[in-house]
Amino acid sequence: MNTRLLRFIPALFLSVVLALSIGVSAQSRRPMTIDDMLNLVQVSAPRISPDGRRVIYTMSELGKWKDNKRVTSIWIADVDGSNARRFLGHEKDRGPAWSPDGKSIAFLSTREASAGGREGEGTADSGAQIYVIPVDGGEATKLTDHKGNIRSFDWTKDSTAIVFSAERAKSDAQKANEKAGDDAIFVDEEANGQERAEFSELWRITIADKAERQLTHDDHLLIESVRVSPDGKKIALTYRRENSRNGQFHAEVAVVDAASGELKTLTHNNAPEMAVQWSPEGKMLSYLAPSDTSWELAEEKLWVIPAEGGDARKLTGAFNGNIGQYAWAPDGQSIVFGASVRARGAAYRVNVATGAVSSIAGGDWAGRMESVSTDGKRGVAVVSKPDAPGDVHLIDLTTGTLTPITHANPQVSELALSQFRAVTWKSKDGLEVEGMLWLPADYKPATKLPFILAVHGGPAGAWDVSFRGINHVYTGLGWAVLEPNVRGSSSYGDTLLRGNMKDIGGGDYQDLMTGVDKVIADGIADPDHLAIRGWSYGGILGGWTLTQTTRFKAASLGAMVADWASEYAMGFNYDVRLWYIGGTPWESADNYRRQSSYTHIAKVTTPTLLLHGERDTTDTIGQSMMFYQGLRDRGIPTRFVRFPREPHGFREPHHVRIRDAEEISWLMKYARGMDWKAPERKDKDSAEPKKSTDQFVAYLFRIITGPLRLHPAAQACASGAPGCRGPQIAAGGLL
Incomplete structure (x- = not known):
């Protein structure tokens, strides 16, 4: 040549x-499709190195279409985005954690079990073991060969050992009995909840010789988060002694002596504590909980408590926002934390002595800081915006500057994305409600559009300012989409969060409909072409809405609950019992009946699509079946699609595509009178x-x-x- x-x-x-x-x-940009959504790369779980120079993160990509799954891998990059490379390639690797000296990374994996080795018993994380790999070259080595499934771990601060929690191993006789069919599950007895489970213990293993030592000898521990003290002599944890589905309030904070195994419980209440951490000098513990007495409907607060025992002190009582990950400053004088505030991401610092909170970073983006360097100067978060899928970003904790590290989806620049704006309106009782409005890329003012009301899950969820592919698909088809953050939504403070207590379907319904009225009055929504969609509580409130108005021409309801009384034992009930209805079905029978959409199904005239996963244990599939049968018997156009193997959040790409295609087709047909069919997917396998x-x-x-x-x-x-x-x-x- x-x-x-x-x-x-x-x-x-x-x-x-x-x-x-x-x-x-x-x-020249084209509308987004459901296949564009499926093809998006997802990044998550960024962990910054102790020296703040590198970051590891998890990447999820669509695998071969015939394999019907997403494939995950763990990547590493410099914080300026350079030198990005796949660090761990096995899809069974997860939960990577830097050693404090920054030289190694430990992670959990079932890579041997998936290749035909020993599988653990009864959990999705069966047979997980700890592996360690040098950061600057070398192969991963298996650190543990533990007989019980390992759930979580933490490095000692000198990087010479790891403390981990593991399920108690089954005896050979127990395994033989279960294999022979003697595998009955005694619900809520011993470690069991509604599924089989095992109690757990704490162990310590040294890196150099792989010597294991059992730390606790307690027959009834279900260990959750684990953190080793700065001097390695104690371990802080949260634990429960029973595993009932609605028993999260039984969690307590405790400290274990690494030498004797003695466990000392520090909290004694009915509040669900989590995310325990040590102060740098090892004298205090911090944790998250909504209250120090009972399970209140409140956003998580930061608490501190003496490590030797004493009264807990609330640090963020005046803070209105949903707190996530946090880290102590090296001097122990403050704590930095990530939060969602009014549906936007942010980073804050709280003074441990005074409780004063100051802002570090914020803006019109979604995401939370997820880890912090040892010197407290740098953090990392997955940041998303309405026009940008999530990417790992570096947060400078001195200036608040955000800098992207990854660029996982450059192909999005080829797409015609929605116009986006946040809007507010007054509800029927004068409450100000915020919603996220999505319009076609080429939308011109005063153009009336077919309209979708999207209802979020929860009830204590929220529509944030993140990238949502389905909205870009709908606006590409000519729809306007409104996502109201009704009373009961999180991140707007406890007052709004509690706004639907013993009133679900009341004020929150009015918040929805006054939002619809606003976009109609603004000349955006065509009142003759209205549709509604929702999943989980979005399906529940959506179903209720259909019993209260006939304004919607089409509806899509996913993972709904139609009848609160019959769902009381099947799914979660603590929120309904404690907050949203109050009491039990036998104590408050009239309230349970009155606030169930199934009670009023004779009023529904809207053609309705029902979608549900067959393995959903949050909202069980019989609820959609009830609503479907009621509509069918009354001659209302309806369709019910069941998805085998799927839990509350779908996992299989083929099912995700079918779900989204069926929903779009249904809404197009009944709200707009148009036949729509998803284009055949181009099989990239060939x-x-x-x-x-x-x-x-x-x-x-x-x-x-x-x-x-x-x-x-x-x-x-x-x-x-x-x-x-x-x-x-x-x-x-x-x-």
Whole structure:
């Protein structure tokens, strides 16, 4: 091949790429599809290195379509985004954690079990063991060969050992009995909840010789979070002694002496504590809980308590927001934490002595800081915006500056994304409600559009300012979408969070409908083409809405509850019992009946699609079956789609595609009178093989020597006209 041409190729290739990227106009971008959604890469769980120079994170990608699954891997990159590479490639690896000295990473994996080795018993994390890998080169080595399934772990501060919690191993006799069919589950007895479980113990293993030592000898511990003290002599944890589905309030904070195994409980209440951590000097513990007495409907608060025992003190009592991960500053004088405030991400600092909270970073983005460097100067978070899927970002904790580390979905630049704005309105009782409004990319004011009311889950959920592919798909099909954060939503403070106590379907319903009235009054929503969709509590409140109004022409309800009394034992009931209805079905029978949509199903006239996973234990599938049968018997157009193997949140890509396609088709048909069918998915498993270098050079040569049609402005630039900033190209591209 011509060597002069080869030397010419790199510069020419760069010019062509620049021309293509600069010339892409809004008119050439195409609408987003359900397959574009499925193809999105998802990043999560960023962990910054102790020295703040690197980050590890998890990446989830769609696997081969025929395999019907997403594939996860763990990546590492410098915090400036350079040197990104796959660090752990096995899809069974998870939960990576830096050693305090930054030289190694430990992680959990079932890679041997998946290859035909020993499987653990009865859990999704069966047979998990701890592996350790050097950061700067070398293979992962298996640290543990533990007989019980390992659930969680923490490094000692000198990086010489790891403390972990593991389920108690079953005896050979117990395994033989279960294999023979003697596998009855005694619900809520011993470690069992509604599924089989085992009690757990604490263990310590040294890195150098892999020597294990059992720390606790307690027959009734269900250990949750684990943290080793700075001096390695004690372990803080949260634990329960029973496993009932609605018993989270039984969690307590405790300290275990690493030498004797003695467990000392520090909290004694009916509040669900979690996320325990040590102060740098080891004298205090911190944790998250809504209260220090009972299970209140409140956002998590930061608490501190003496490690030797004493009264707990609330640090963030005046803070209105939903607190997530947090970390102590090195001097022990403050704690930095990530939070969601009014549906936006932020980072804050709280003074441990005074409880004063100051803002570090915030803006119109969604995400929470998830880990912090040892010096407290840098944090990392997965940040998303309405027009940008989530990417790992570095947060400078001194200036509040956010800098992207990953760029996982560059293909999004090819898509015509929604116009987005946050809107507010007054509800029937004067309460101000905020909602997220999504409009087509080419929307022009005063244009009436078919309209979707999207109801969030929870009830204590919220629509944040993140990228939601389904909304971009709907606006690409010409819809407007409104997502109200009704009373009962989180991140707006405890007052709004408690706004629907013993009133579900009351004020929150009015918040929805006054939002609909607003966008109609603004000339955006066409009142003759209204639809409603929701999942989980969104399906519940959506179903209730159909019993209260006939304004909607179509509805899609996923994972709903139609009858509160019959769901009391099947799914979760603590929220309904404590907050949203009050009491039990036998104590408050009238209230349970009155606030169930099934009671009023004779009023429903809206054609309704029902969607439910068969293994959903949050809202059980019989609830959708009830609503479906009631509509069918009354002659209301309805369709019920059951999804085998799926829990509350779907996992299988094929099912996700069917779910979304069926919903779009249903809403298009009944709200707009249009037949819509999802395009056949292009199977990338059989894509053409990549071109060789010679083929690629020949391809470029054909482009170079072939006809190139430019926009007139680009032609002027090609002729050397003044003021041109670089190559340009027509929207139609190279022809």
